[in-house]
Amino acid sequence: MDDYQxxxxxxxxxxxxxxxxxxxxxxxxxxxxxxRREEHVPQGAxxxxxxxxxxxxxxxxxxxPYCREACDSGLQQLLLGKSAVEAVTEAIAVLESCSYLNxxxxxxxxxxxxxxxxxxxxxxxxxxxxxxxxxxxxANPIRGARLLLDNCRRGVDTNGLVLPLMLSESGIExxxxxxxxxxxxxxxxxxxDSYRYFREEIDAVSRQQNSTTGMHTTATNLADxxxxxxxxxxxxxxxxxxxxxxLLKHPGRIGPAAVTGCGCxxxxxxxxxxxxxxxxxxxxxxxxxxLARSYCESxxxxxxxxxxxxxNKIFSKDVVYNPVYSCYPExxxxxxxxxxxxxxxxxxxxxxxxxxxxxxYQTTCMKKSKFICxxxxxxxxxxxxxxxxxxxxxx
Numbered sequence: 001m002d003d004y005q006x007x008x009x010x011x012x013x014x015x016x017x018x019x020x021x022x023x024x025x026x027x028x029x030x031x032x033x034x035x036r037r038e039e040h041v042p043q044g045a046x047x048x049x050x051x052x053x054x055x056x057x058x059x060x061x062x063x064x065p066y067c068r069e070a071c072d073s074g075l076q077q078l079l080l081g082k083s084a085v086e087a088v089t090e091a092i093a094v095l096e097s098c099s100y101l102n103x104x105x106x107x108x109x110x111x112x113x114x115x116x117x118x119x120x121x122x123x124x125x126x127x128x129x130x131x132x133x134x135x136x137x138x139a140n141p142i143r144g145a146r147l148l149l150d151n152c153r154r155g156v157d158t159n160g161l162v163l164p165l166m167l168s169e170s171g172i173e174x175x176x177x178x179x180x181x182x183x184x185x186x187x188x189x190x191x192x193d194s195y196r197y198f199r200e201e202i203d204a205v206s207r208q209q210n211s212t213t214g215m216h217t218t219a220t221n222l223a224d225x226x227x228x229x230x231x232x233x234x235x236x237x238x239x240x241x242x243x244x245x246x247l248l249k250h251p252g253r254i255g256p257a258a259v260t261g262c263g264c265x266x267x268x269x270x271x272x273x274x275x276x277x278x279x280x281x282x283x284x285x286x287x288x289x290x291l292a293r294s295y296c297e298s299x300x301x302x303x304x305x306x307x308x309x310x311x312n313k314i315f316s317k318d319v320v321y322n323p324v325y326s327c328y329p330e331x332x333x334x335x336x337x338x339x340x341x342x343x344x345x346x347x348x349x350x351x352x353x354x355x356x357x358x359x360x361y362q363t364t365c366m367k368k369s370k371f372i373c374x375x376x377x378x379x380x381x382x383x384x385x386x387x388x389x390x391x392x393x394x395x
Contacts (some may be wrong), residue, residue, distance in 0.1 A: 107189065138172065
């Protein structure tokens with residue numbers, strides 16, 4: 001298949017070779033490929049996004065080191081022979097520590113000035129899922145979600161009682177004590193900037209000017225849900241996401257980052273095709289469309305699994321232009337997907353109708369991660385979208 005190009009960007013500059021198994025080798029790594037095979041070095045790939053939104057030059061400069069660290073942290077897990085789930089967890093934990101992003105510390109505040117964080121993670125191998133929602137006491141809610149994923153695998157406790165896979169409010173606090181997971185106060189999650197954005201938006205709404213809709217409207221911190229996808233040496237995939245949700249959201253509002261199939265989804269079929277996806281954008285649309293799951297299942301369901309046609313339909317018809325969602329003034333959508341197919345390679349694909357969308361990725365044969373800020377070329381956000389990909393090649 002030729003390099004795929006669509007919308008308002010080309011991917012010729014972004015083509016990479018992802019090493020998933022010894023049969024799929026990047027020529028750039030050919031000098032060491034034989035040694036790696038002999039040493040049985042684990043292989044795989046990690047990709048992250050920092051949310052669709054409006055990225056200024058200064059904001060890009062601030063978040064780029066965190067994107068690099070997130071890829072490094074995830075890749076280290078893969079190089080140690082650990083699973084894609086561990087890679088996704090560690091990558092997202094780094095992004096949650098970045099106060100410039102809407103996840104973890106420095107996230108958006110709700111209408112009463114408190115943080116309420118959502119996070120989830122999914123293992124494509126067995127469909128295990130863990131979710132934290134409306135969390136006020138974890139700087140890294142993805143770690144809580146990761147522990148809940150283990151509950152999903154176990155099913156019941158030693159007393160035969162069903163274990164939860166999603167927790168909120170007081171349930172999170174009890175669970176953290178039980179698991180020895182370090183907690184914090186809500187105030188620890190609020191930064192000077194996040195409180196300033198809150199006050200500015202409160203003042204704007206009170207003046208009936210510039211009221212918030214889909215994404216917050218301040219000009220310095222306008223990103224959305226963060227996420228990660230990964231594939232490990234076994235070809236199994238995982239995905240995860242974390243978010244502070246909408247600025248001035250209703251207290252108790254649960255967003256797509258906590259809901260299975262909306263913020264993230266992953267499915268693996270052993271030697272068959274595997275896919276992982278995570279999303280960003282107007283949360284209520286992501287939830288109503290069950291976007292992450294819909295995309296993954298559309299890819300897998302086709303007779304000849306195709307990651308491109310479904311993402312094209314998302315932006316040209318099914319979601320962005322669906323009249324069902326016309327009640328939302330801003331129908332922002334962004335996603336990344338990692339598709340692995342035995343015998344035909346792998347594709348990392350992303351699409352968005354937000355003005356900008358930041359992704360970063362690294363494979364086990366890349367010395368450093370690749371950082372991309374994808375931008376729309378059209379000034380009309382209601383009509384513009386961009387889709388790009390990086391392609392795996394065989395030798």
